[in-house]
Amino acid sequence: MQTIPLPEGPFPVATTDREQVKADVKEFGYGIVKDALTPEQVRLMRSVLSAEIEQEERAGKIKESYTDRDAVNRRLSILMDRHECFRDLVDDEMAMEMARFILGPSYLDEPYLLHALSANVTRPGSRDMGVHGDTDYILPHLDAPLFARVIWFLDDFDEEVGATRVVPKSHLFGHLPVKDGSVKYETLPALGPAGSALIYDGRLYHGTGANTSKDRERAAVIAGYIHPWMRPLANYPMLLDPAAIEGSSVLCRQLLGYGRVNIGFEQPWRYAREDVAALSIGQTRTIEEMRRQVRQDEPAQAG
Ligand SMILES: O=C(O)CCC(=O)C(=O)O
Ligand SMILES: [Fe+2]
Incomplete structure (x- = not known):
């Protein structure tokens, strides 16, 4: 078996300096924002998450995921309409800044889409992932930043509890990870106190760590942002409780797929239920603004 060793450090550490995090993402494929959530947000999200998991367990809804090696951990795949604290995380200002940094400008300034907002809670005995x-499902490998990922820490992330493991600089390897057992990648744990957020380019090789602790859990909320021309995990307007989305920001709903506009062309939602259609967002730019944008983009597209 071939082992791919870690590159030269020093490696990114949790910091409140967002410019440093961006530099880390560029060079290493990941960076860690400290104090990305307030202690109140962490407490609320953690307790809502525990209650939701308990409820799903009682209802027998916990399913094994093909992405994990066992079913000791707990995953909840849709968080947006379970509580406002999760819905309002969708258009979090820091997450948006990092998504813009990773994905770059979008055509006609169309907002990105949220791919998914889910939770992954490791528990004692969970094996590593x-x-x-995260772009492995896009075949063949496309060497472009397609996916901006944010893993919010709701518990302290340390090695024992199963902090996400990363392969520094693997976002630039130029191919998907080899998974036939012939290659072993050395990894590092992404560390930080509860309230931190791991930011990474979806090309980065990574995975949940094993939880080797006796009695501690590690809860994470995972968000992914994609280009407006990509397909999210689900058709959210068909799936989410409209009552829980009412009161969300325009940007939040655009990220969730309630936009009726794609690359400047608006289409009515003729057959949507009234309360769902009422949440949809039409064109927010004038024709003149769009023409100006297209003219600005032309040299870049040609060149
Ligand atoms: O929970 C984690 O640490 C990472 C999970 C992950 O990589 C994934 O779900 O794709
Ligand atoms: Fe992943």
């Missing part, structure tokens, strides 16, 4: 990239 195995090294992967």
Whole structure:
């Protein structure tokens, strides 16, 4: 078996300096924002999450996921309409800044889309997830930043509790990870106190760590942002409780797919239920603004 060793450090550490985090993401493929959530947000999200998991367990809804090696951990795949604290995380200002940094400008300034907002809670005895990239499902490998990922820490992330493991600089390897057992990638744990957020380019090789603790859990909320021309995990307007989305920001709903506009062309939602259609967002730019944008983009597209 071939082992791919870690590159030269020093490696990114949790910091409140966002410019440093961006530099880390560029060079290493990941960075860690400290104090990304307030202690109140962490407490609320953690307790809502525990209650939701308990409820799903009682209802027998916990399913094994093909992405994990066992079913000791707990995953909840849809968080947006379970509580406002999660819905309002969708258009979090820091997450948006990092998504813009990773994905770059979008055509006609169309907002990105949220791919998914889910939770992953490791529990004592959970095995590691195995090294992967979050764009592995896009074949063949496309060497462009397609996915901006944010893992919010709701508990302290340390090695024992199963902090996410990363392969520094793997976002630039130029191919998907080899998963036939012939290659072993050395990894590092992404560390930080509860309230931190791991930011990474979806090409980065990574995976949940094993939880080797006796009695501690590690809860994470995972968000992914994609280009407006990509397909999210689900058709959210068909799936989410409209009552829980009412009162959300325009940007939040655009990120959730309630935009009726794609690359400047608006289409009515003729057959949507009234309360769902009422949440949809039409064109927010004038024709003149769009023409100006297209003219600005032309040299870049040609060149
Ligand atoms: O929970 C984690 O630490 C990472 C999970 C992950 O990589 C994934 O779900 O794709
Ligand atoms: Fe992942």
